[in-house]
Amino acid sequence: MTHFTNKPKDSEISLTACHDCDLLFPMPHLQKGEKALCPRCGALVLERKSCSLDYPLALALTSLVLFIIANVNTLMKMNVGGRSESETIISGVNELYAQGYWEIAALVFIVSILAPLLKILCVFYVLMPLKFNIRLRYAKQAFRFYEILHPWAMTEVYMLGILVAIVKLADLATINTGIALYAFAALIPFMAATDSTLDDHEIWERLEPSD
């Protein structure tokens, strides 16, 4: 099945290629919930998700609410000898900038705030019009951008950073956790679920007719 003896024509059979090893093979006809692996290198070539587009949309909405809560409230408070210092996600960026390390400030801002927010907003921009059958301009560009952003949204790595910081300081001071910490912790599974319920193949197919 994986090897052809003569060159197939477009009209006869629908083909696809593996993005990791460039093997050409017939596009398997998948039922919902099935996935296709490359017969040569084992890469995940195609996956049909079992749920409708309502799922990622609902999950993205939840993520957006949690994201806002996580960013406007305090992550934690440190108390030492009557003095207390509170921390939000953006205050770390501010302090790094104030100390003259704008490079790390920009990096932390992009991967912990900007990229996750843009990712959630891109899901809205692409899925809302599909749900209500409206055509929005730049929907394809938005979905391309969503896929580019993927490796740069490091919400879960930041969460681990928060935990490490808490453990490091636990001996020296009292740490009070804030509501933003819980919102941030909840944001991670919701964002992951948005990604994993989103059927990119279906979305590209439905975006196709426009412009």
Add this chain to the structure above:
Amino acid sequence: MKNHPIIAARSGYLLCHTCHLLSRVETNSPHPCCPRCNSRLHSRKTDSLARTWALTLTAYILYIPANLLPIMTVIMSGRGEPDTIFSGVKSLVLGGMWPLALLIFFASITVPVLKLLALTYLLLSVQFKSHWRPRERTILYRITECVGRWSMIDIFVIAILVALVKLGALATIEAGAGAVAFGGVVVITMFAAMNFDPRLIWDAMENDHD
């Protein structure tokens, strides 16, 4: 006799890397675009080897100041105590925080070193047209691509500590130049992995059939 696998690039097909649509190259235009999402189509990533080499070597060079310079300085009652990545792990071990020490050791030392070595190995194996275990090398590439982000933990810990520990004369924490270099290593190795084209691993296998 072995069956020859059919390769998209040789059969006049290009796969879009953004939307995964396979299209036939009809025109002789030098810059074909995907008919669906309008991304540029390439049969292989542009200058993949040169770019990946350049970024990997840059990361090696940056890795030196990242380890020698302090990533942060804890100033307690006027006395500064600079911490490098390694001394940070060492003080966690001395403080008895073993799990934390292992986590930071893994994220800040093991992952970047292994990532640089894996990239170098993949580049060399493609350069010398190695035929050895292409499938495993492709898997190595996939791991390299997705594990790099975890090295950012140390940078985030610094961002949180500098904002939290601002107790004036009692204790403050300042970031250090090593953190800039280390952040650079993480970002540059991520770009290096994105620029590497795993299909080059398989191209070496193809040329043998001729």
